[in-house]
Amino acid sequence: MRQVSPRFAVNHMAAPPLDVSAFFALARDHGLTDVQIRDLHFSNPVACAIPAADVRSAATEAGVTIISVNALQRFNDWTPTRQSAAIKLADYAAACGAKTVVLEPVNDGSWACNGERHDSLRVALKALKPILQPRGLIGLIEPLGFRTCSLRSKKQAAEAIAAVDGQSVFRLVHDTFHHTLAGETFLFSELTGLVHISGVNDPTFWIYPDRFLGGSDNGSQIQALLDGGYEGPFSFELIEVVRTLDDLAGALAASIDFIQRRLLTPD
Template identity: 50%
Template sequence: MRFALNHITVPSLSLEAFFALARNLDITEVEIRNDTPDVAGTRAAGEVRTAAADAGVTILSINAVYPFNLWSGDLPERAEKLADYAAECGAKGLVMCPLNNGQSVSDEDLVEALAAMQPILVSRGLKGLVEPLGFPISSLRTKRRSLDAIARSGGEGTYRLVHDTFHHSLAGETDIFAAETGLVHISGVTDPAVAVDDMLDTHRGLVTEGDRLDNAGQIRALLAQGYEGPFSFEPFSAEIHALSDPQTAIRQSMDFISNQLQDRARP
């Protein structure tokens, strides 16, 4: 399997230090962000492209266009601006997250947004990475609904799913759409006290012993169905962000996941 690294894993590191950490872990694929840390808002796209080339890393995506499924207000302008930045910095795609505040968004609005975003992506050679959020307050919780809307919008060649192991668990979705998946986000929850419906980003750590999300099972299912893309670490926990030696912790998580897959493969 191919591991990747999202900058939210180590948000206190500079862009260059983040890229160096990835390479020290033998990871060559990374994700940058426009929130925490706000690389897209603080660094020139050309600088990012040069830093990535110097480090020998590929930028898989920028997180994120939000809320992509409500195409109104300043969203079209922001989406175009971020797409321009992504193309200039060498990113391969944009992660697209739905409205997540308890307000519902209709299927018609979802299809309209996908149709409107498609030419922005196509003209810049980018993929749209649609990431359903499994939170109870999310306006788009499942990959199935996402795929139906993508088909209705005529965007099958432009859009791919993000399978996030955390959100997959929260949504209670059982189907694995490996053929339609372009990126997998991995993180683990070990707190035994928090109910599934109460899990938040702050509970998301690295994948370790006691993981309640069955990351290993989800990864095995994706691989078994032919997924060959990257598995990108995306922990939001303040505890992980405060680690004095994140490299060792990430390496241990990589080894843990690999061992879990090997143990299941043994007769």
């Protein structure tokens, strides 16, 4: 049966001061069973060298599932250093019980040649397959809509997945902000493994009106993904301005309610 309403999740990026146990409790208290943890910045388990077994135990105790570890940075610039980082992150993800690893592309404007970008992307995916597959992990490719990004298009990522016969190992991240910023129209619902909800009204900058995430385009994208057959979680992916809120828990509840109401009564 096709999923007809969003299954919400939350990223540790929303509450960086919280340790993993408190973060998992925040999710649980809002009825969310899916969470994302991060490997860089914030109070995260990987950078803080928290044993993966402890993270797995905390998730089990809270009754939540770790859907992803974010992220392997610059994944499409494949080097021996990147390979080592990929193996370390994949080992940690598998040990803590995560289902996926997010793959973030080079985003510094350094690649001008389309051919170079395409070739490098396929090289990276071929190299990642034997790292992810034996560990039972899915690689979630996250195109970024910024003009500086080496991989802005989900279409390009989907073509690369097909070219390396990687449909069993790779999926796409659909970020509502980056989708808008890149000017994409096709959704790739059936190839999507995770959706990041990001509040955006205008493709040139972030706007947070009177809601935690709001964003005039979130509802239509979420509905279109559901209609297209997407069956995964919709995770709140937040930026710095949100982390200063005094009542994070209340704002999260308001956001969930806001989006649910938009789906019931679209403009």
